[in-house]
């Protein structure tokens with residue numbers, strides 16, 4: 001086993017060597033511009049791009065003409081949301097989203113509120129982090145032009161009832177965008193069955209290269225139109241101009257294909273490792289709480305709060321393992337995760353949370369090592385904690401009068 005261990009696969013994934021192998025010829029040898037229509041170099045590049053487009057479309061049950069390549073999911077989210085707002089402004093100015101979306105969706109909505117006067121409803125989620133379809137239905141007005149709800153959350157792994165939301169959107173004739181960046185490649189995704197009109201995803205979250213992503217744009221029933229956010233040569237059927245990064249797209253296609261082929265075995269292996277990690281930790285430590293849904297969860301996600309322990313201090317003591325804490329250092333203050341706060345997790349437990357993101361290249365040996373080290377460091381930090389000491393002695397911490405500084 002080699003240190004450090006990478007167990008932060010929701011932030012990015014290592015590229016699969018088979019993906020690199022597929023990409024290599026397209027850097028030097030087959031360097032053509034896929035938009036060059038009148039020579040062999042262009043044709044060769046175009047063929048490679050179209051092949052990748054087919055691989056990706058097939059996996060999500062779309063047509064290859066419905067795939068628009070972008071630089072990643074952030075761009076896809078921006079293009080979908082801003083593109084719909086601009087194209088359908090005469091129909092209405094209201095968007096429905098949820099409070100636990102990725103920043104790429106939330107910040108896009110906030111920018112549209114402040115710069116364009118768009119109205120946005122941020123739906124709450126339940127204790128497990130799920131959006132209730134009935135809340136979506138109740139939020140719809142005659143001005144609603146877009147519903148944007150993520151497939152699976154990047155912090156807690158909770159999977160939303162996308163099919164039910166898609167049904168409501170169809171029934172009401174409203175476009176449905178889904179940020180499926182954590183879903184594609186990890187769980188089965190079918191844009192037809194799920195009633196999705198626009199969908200964002202990204203190669204580097206599924207063992208492909210960084211810097212490429214896609215937006216699925218439905219072509220019929222209904223034919224979705226979006227205003228381009230990038231003007232130029234009219235690539236990608238006018239929706240996203242710019243010379244295509246052929247090697248990255250080839251890698252994206254290969255990565256998606258591998259995920260599809262290996263999903264049945266890989267998701268079983270990952271959820272077994274995840275359960276092994278959770279059991280090892282909770283059998284040795286008390287007051288460990290699971291954040292997110294216990295079953296409707298990504299197979300590779302485990303998000304735990306360790307009471308009386310600061311997540312950041314825990315990570316400081318675990319430098320040889322790459323994990324993520326539920327506190328984000330924003331300027332001078334340590335803000336607890338807005339996702340955990342939206343589930344109703346208190347500020348203390350939100351600050352105590354750790355996200356484990358397992359991936360294709362993690363092993364049982366790494367899982368066992370991680371569990372052992374977590375147990376050691378949490379035990380040590382709790383031994384140094386006066387709050388833990390008091391709680392162990394049976395003192396109700398809520399009854400304590402703290403001296404003001």
Ligand SMILES: *Cc1c(COP(=O)(O)O)cnc(C)c1O
Pocket residue numbers: 010011071072073074075102104150152153154179180181182201202203205213
């Ligand atoms: C990582 C992520 C994004 C951003 O993707 P990039 O390709 O890095 O821009 C958006 N949404 C979710 C849910 C993500 O996990």
